[in-house]
Amino acid sequence: MIRFRFDEEKAIAAVLYVCHRLLESRNYNSKPGFHKIFKVLYFADQKHLARYGRPISGDYYVAMEHGPVPSSIYDILKLVRGESLFGDDKEYRELFEVQGHNVHPKQQPDLDLLSESDLECLDESIKENRLLSFGTLKNKSHDTAYCKAAKDDKISFNEMAKVGGANSSMLSYIREVSENERLLDE
16 A cells, blocks of 8 residues: 655645635635645645655545545644644644634744645645635545545545546656655654
8 A cells, every 4th residue: 555654744834835825815715624725735635646756745635524634634633623632732733723624824834844846736726726615625526536445544645646647657656655665664
């Protein structure tokens, strides 16, 4: 199975970046809520996998009822919202405020953590998805990669890359990068 190392700092920078960019558009459909943020990240990761052979933060997506959800990022935001019995939320509360499903950034993202290619794919995904309604985003995100995963199970990075337009040589490259990360972690 293809997997990548989760980079928490990069994930937080990406979430802060998406939140700030969504707030800039000052449109009701652009409010940075869990659903909007998660779908923007999902489509950005599809693009990044297909073009550059790796996801932005390494977080894996779970096929939940309303579409793909980045697992670790979701856990962090739930922690800030006060839904976890474990973990210290103090450092995260300095970064975000979470009310219901709405996320309010308290800091600017550390752009040094995000590469040019990360920002390129995030910006494209924000532009394409910021004004889409909940239902439209839900339907759009129920793509082939999502549908091939069992409910509440991991979505394959390989399938995400295919949906993003990756060719066979890129899919081979993604497998190599993932395998190299796995070997380095041992």
